[in-house]
Amino acid sequence: MCRLFIGAQPELWEPQTRSMRIDGVSTSVRLERFFWVVLEEVGSRDGLSLSQLVARLSWECAEAGHDPANFASFLRVCCGRYQALRLAGEIPAEPDVAIASLDAEGILARERRRHAEGRRAVRPQAASLSATS
16 A cells, blocks of 8 residues: 555655745745645646745735734645535646636535534444444
8 A cells, every 4th residue: 555655756746845925924834746736736727826825825825814824834734625616526637727717605605514524424333333342
């Protein structure tokens, strides 16, 4: 199993620091190359450069009231969510479909529903396991 992961190209997990301006402030963000590649793909779908996408995510993160102290982790989670939503069919595979054009509220509602259904499906199993212990 692990061969699929450890056999990947080592440059994918090499950290890279990128300098950019966010709200007029020069800053740097350090992420593994894999995440920069995903962020570039996300940005290109909406015609944004990497710097523009990161600045927009930073602004929207702050606007939503999230703590920007761990912004690099937030960016990693954004990449994971992008990949998971693509696999779930919520983000079309066609790269010319802008993410901004998607029904975010509908996607989030479906995601919450799937999550709630998954928890309900796990609870009966957990109850039967504890009953047999």
